[in-house]
Amino acid sequence: xxxxxxxxxxxxGASLLQDGQLVAFPTETVFGLxxxxxxxxxxxSVYAVKGRPSDNPLIVHIADPEDIFDxxxxxDPERHDLIEKLTAQFWPGPLTLVVPVKPGTFPSxxxxxxxTVGIRLPDHGTTRDLIRATGFPIVGPSANISGKxxxxxxxxxxxxxxxxxGGVVNAExxxxxxxxxxxxLTDSRGLIILxxxxxxxxxxxxxxxxxxxxxxxxxxxxxxxAPKAPGMKYxxxxxxxxxxxxxxxxxxxVLADLSSQxxxxxxxxxxNNFEKYKTSVASIVSxxxxxxxxxxxxxxxxxxxxxxxxxxxxxVELYPDTEKNGAYRNRLxxxxxxxxx
Ligand code: TXA
Ligand code: MG
Numbered sequence: 001x002x003x004x005x006x007x008x009x010x011x012x013g014a015s016l017l018q019d020g021q022l023v024a025f026p027t028e029t030v031f032g033l034x035x036x037x038x039x040x041x042x043x044x045s046v047y048a049v050k051g052r053p054s055d056n057p058l059i060v061h062i063a064d065p066e067d068i069f070d071x072x073x074x075x076d077p078e079r080h081d082l083i084e085k086l087t088a089q090f091w092p093g094p095l096t097l098v099v100p101v102k103p104g105t106f107p108s109x110x111x112x113x114x115x116t117v118g119i120r121l122p123d124h125g126t127t128r129d130l131i132r133a134t135g136f137p138i139v140g141p142s143a144n145i146s147g148k149x150x151x152x153x154x155x156x157x158x159x160x161x162x163x164x165x166g167g168v169v170n171a172e173x174x175x176x177x178x179x180x181x182x183x184x185l186t187d188s189r190g191l192i193i194l195x196x197x198x199x200x201x202x203x204x205x206x207x208x209x210x211x212x213x214x215x216x217x218x219x220x221x222x223x224x225x226a227p228k229a230p231g232m233k234y235x236x237x238x239x240x241x242x243x244x245x246x247x248x249x250x251x252x253x254v255l256a257d258l259s260s261q262x263x264x265x266x267x268x269x270x271x272n273n274f275e276k277y278k279t280s281v282a283s284i285v286s287x288x289x290x291x292x293x294x295x296x297x298x299x300x301x302x303x304x305x306x307x308x309x310x311x312x313x314x315x316v317e318l319y320p321d322t323e324k325n326g327a328y329r330n331r332l333x334x335x336x337x338x339x340x341x
Contacts, residue, residue: 002158003167007126013169014133021166022046024143024157025061025130027122028175029094029197030150030299031157032061032140033165034130040107043139047109049164051146057112058139059180060119063131065091068119071106071137072099079185082208086183089207092123094180094198110139116186126169142179143168149237149299149306149335152177156303177296178327184216192216196326198295237299237335239306241266245318245332247341248273254340255280258313266311268301270294273317281315283308291319295328302335 005013005023013023020042023034033050035042037060047054062068065087074080083097101117111117119137122128131138142150143157151157152174161168181197183204190212193201201213246254248270255277258265266283271293274286285301287294298316305314316332318341319325333339 002162002165004154005167005169007129007170010126010129010133010169013130013167014135016166017042017130017134017138019166020045022049022161022164023130023166024151024161024168025124025127025138025140026154026169026171026174027061027094027124027127027140028092029122029179030152030174030177031143031154031168032059032122032127032138033143033157033161034061034138034140036134037106037110037137037139040109043107043109046139046141049161050141050144052141053146054109055112056141057114057116057118058110058141059096059182060106060110060117060137061127061131061140062119062121062137063128065121067137068097068099068121071102071117071119073102082185082211085207086204087121090199090203091121092128093121094123094176096120096180096182096195098182098184098186098194100186116184118182120180124171126171130169147238149239149302150179152296152299156300159303173296173300175296177298177300178331181327190214196330198327200323200326202323237302237331239302239314239335241305241311241314242338243302243314243316243332243336244338244340245336246315246339247318247320250340251277251315251317254315258315264310264312266305266308266314268298268305268314268316270317270319283311287317291325291328294319298328298331 017036020039025034035046096118098118145160157168181199182195184192192214194216264282267281268285271286271289
């Protein structure tokens with residue numbers, strides 16, 4: 001049985017983790033699937049229950065900013081200063097820093113055998129208490145079966161892992177709704193955003209003024225040179241039915257076309273377009289009034305439709321290509337088999 005652990009019972013979550021069991025935990029982005037990061041067997045079972053490829057390294061979650069220096073090779077004063085600047089501004093928060101791992105601190109299964117490690121300080125007090133009570137950092141990939149939308153609610157974690165993991169820490173739905181920005185600090189050319197998230201290039205550039213910042217994959221045309229997070233190459237966020245990402249401009253044409261083929265459509269759309277389309281589809285959810293609400297609700301909408309019978313096509317509104325919309329667009333386009341804009 002999977003125990004729902006209340007914030008007041010955090011010691012119980014910590015003992016499960018110390019025993020090598022898996023405990024899902026809330027963050028500001030999505031729920032993570034926790035295992036104590038010094039137990040190779042526990043970490044292996046994270047890969048096993050998720051069905052996650054073993055070459056896709058895990059993020060290590062810490063409870064206090066200065067702890068990052070205990071787990072990395074800290075021999076470069078410039079990098080040390082850079083980390084202090086970044087963490088003062090963005091931690092706790094949705095920014096993962098990829099740094100050279102200190103040999104011997106984590107079993108190699110944590111880092112997928114790489115000589116770097118992704119470290120993050122989540123903006124969730126209960127989870128930081130859990131890490132402190134556990135006494136060692138915890139790994140935490142998103143707490144979903146690999147390939148499925150990431151979990152933003154306790155119910156999503158239970159849907160995928162009830163009876164499979166030791167517990168889940170109870171909390172409200174997550175505030176941001178997509179995973180952290182992953183930033184590589186180990187490339188001599190500059191800082192590289194390996195995965196887009198709430199923290200954008202412009203936000204980073206306000207703090208880091210003396211180094212170039214690149215979006216991974218755009219730094220060089222040579223594929224071999226283009227650094228990426230290993231996880232970015234895998235199928236992601238996909239419900240059972242095909243997903244189409246459609247801009248507001250193209251929406252009426254696309255829905256008319258699907259309707260002429262008698263295809264049963266589920267639509268997730270901005271609040272603005274909700275009234276306009278609600279009678280022309282089999283199922284509809286509103287993503288709210290802003291890009292923030294849409295980002296927060298995207299994965300929940302995909303999961304809602306996933307569990308509905310007789311839906312044949314999921315359609316989700318694709319917001320315009322601006323920096324602020326970047327993380328939403330990245331996740332939706334990855335989930336989609338067709339993009340119309
Ligand atoms: O918001 C988040 O980051 C959530 C919450 C639970 O903290 N966690 C999360 O973990 O999204 P996961 O495992 O689903 O995604 C981790 C991403 C993957 O794309 C992985 O390849 C990349 O980070 N990554 C981890 N360690 C890395 C490393 N050493 N070098 C490059 N990429 C790394
Ligand atoms: Mg994930």
